[in-house]
Amino acid sequence: MSALNPDAAVAPMQYIENKTYDAITVGDIATLTRTLKPQDIELFSVMSGDVNPAHVDADYAKTDIFHGVIAHGVWGGALISAVLGTELPGPGTIFLNQRLKFVLPVGLGDTVTVRVEVTDKQDKGHVKLACSCLNQHDKVVIEGVAPVIAPSEKVRRPRVVLPEVHLHTQRAQYARLLAATDPLDPIRTGVVHPCDSASLTSALEAARQGIIIPVLIGPKVRIEAVASAAGRDLDGIDIINAPHSHAAAAAAVALARTGEVAALMKGALHTDEIMEAVVDPAYSLRTERRMSHIYVLDVPIYPKQLLITDAAINIAPYLAIKRDIVQNVIDLARTLGINLPKVAILSAVETVTPRIASTLGAAALCKMADRGQITGGLLDGPLAFDNAISPAAEAVKGIVSDVAGIADQLVAPDLESANMMAKQQIYLAGANAAGIVLGAQVPIILTSRADSRVARLASCALAQLFVSHRAQEAS
Known part of the structure; x- marks a missing residue:
């Protein structure tokens, strides 16, 4: 209960934790699902400076499909990195490489499910994970492999709540x-x-x-x-x-x-x-x-x-x-x-x-x-x-x-x-x-x-x- 309002329910604390190298087994899986929204495109363009009309101008592209982010791996690659860095293995993971193949574009409103699976454990904390992104039609849009060094120490910390970002066009x-x-x-x-x-x-x-x-x-x-x-x-x-x-x-x-x-x-x-x-x-x-x-x-x-x-x-x-x-x-x-x-x-x-x-x-x-x-x-x-x-x-x-x-x-x-x-x-x-x-x-x-x-x-x-x-x- 809240000290200011005893009748108000308090949201439970959410945590982010990793899976150490010793706890990881081949076949472990983690997933994340996101929907591509117009503000995702705008935020990407602001952050990267990418104003390629094929990416940001629907009239030029003739469709609402946002080829640029997926084609360059920014959005899809970021989602895969988010799973690796927050879920499996999680905090403390050291990325060694990320080799991705972009199979299909992703359109506005498409829902992408990211899936990473441990396929191999090697010496000195090295782990290899298969990465894939599937759209709402269960078609593969991205696939690849990510070798990482898994953390050796357990980490469990409160999950940071990200601020809302509002992008607006002046004038x-x-x-x-x-x-x-x-x-x-x-x-x-x-x-x-x-x-x-x-x-x-x-x-x-x-x-x-x-x-x-x-x-x-x-x-x-x-x-x-x-x-x-x-x-x-x-x-x-x-x-x-x-x-x-x-x-x-x-x-x-x-x-x-x-x-x-x-x-x-x-x-x-x-x-x-x-x-x-x-x-x-x-x-x-x-x-x-x-x-x-x-x-x-x-x-x-x-x-x-x-x-x-x-x-x-x-x-x-x-x-x-x-x-x-x-x-x-x-x-x-x-x-x-x-x-x-x-x-x-x-x-x-x-x-x-x-x-x-x-x-x-x-x-x-x-x-x-x-x-x-x-x-x-x-x-x-x-x-x-x-x-x-x-x-x-x-x-x-x-x-x-x-x-x-x-x-x-x-x-x-x-x-x-x-x-x-x-x-x-x-x-x-x-x-x-x-x-x-x-x-x-x-x-x-x-x-x-x-x-x-x-x-x-x-x-x-x-x-x-x-x-x-x-x-x-x-x-």
Whole structure:
């Protein structure tokens, strides 16, 4: 029994022990069974650096068969070594040689049984073992012989529990996002005060990739100096001279209001400066919809893009504003090709609790969706964060939901929680974060100095996709 929980069963200690030379007899057998999984292939490629397309590219190989590992003896040979080193003879074994013949390839999902059998005992601890690997159809895929020196002393030690290894492809979601922009025309974009290298080079790189046509707005001399220091050419790029960041923001908003640019992009100025110009009555880009910020996160451990809102604009939104926040994130999700976005309205718990105001707001938003006040998405809430994104947590809690465990969007109760949640994904889970503001007459690309190059490009791609989608709907 556990000292902390007397009702909890304690797993029995497992041991690893060897068989000494004196205890070994001809005919002794040990076996091990394993199934080849995709993560085995990925881990092998990471460890070895082997990126031969015949091994790791299913499209190239035309099949799911992973020829490389077995062909080179790495996976099968490793399994045989594991039996020799842990079972027979076990710890203390000295390997002298391993001669293997590879008869058949092993495919993803194939189950291989390794079998080693003592065939000969010689002087001075030398033992010879026949080795074979059979697939689930009892066909030999590997066969060979392994001469070893068996241990002379008995070893029995607790079996080490190996850590779980999780392999993830960084930026895989953004690669698909950027690929979706390939057939689209670039959008004319007002880049506001691009007076540092990060913002200017990001705009120019997005232009080079055919995502935007940048219109640089700010002090011309400073912009040209930044370009020169970064080794970038501004030939053919429109520059609108503005003496400082506030003037640049006002000029950019004026261009958006007259339709001369289809999007705005934040440069080296505070978000407040550009948003003050956007809502200024003299140039206002307001619509009947409340503006809100949406993070589009590429989280390596999550199987799809994860949208979090609102992390930058609305500090403590009340219900009517939250309605617009939810509608904005649904509209963006549909732009990204999610036909029925699954929207989780977050709180600390998954039940409506009068003492927690955010649970009441979540329930109200879901009812608003039922009444057609929010359209285009599937809402559920309140949901705690774990219930929203983890099928395991959903199952444990017994939640019956079409959203829980597989949410596409997370709507936070307030700006603080949304911002902290997004930053945790970035700095603890290795996520990249693209950002955009919707609800104005044009999308506003918000970037941060800490953003990676690909995150900045993804932010521009979000605006391009949104503008293109809106044009298609209008036509």
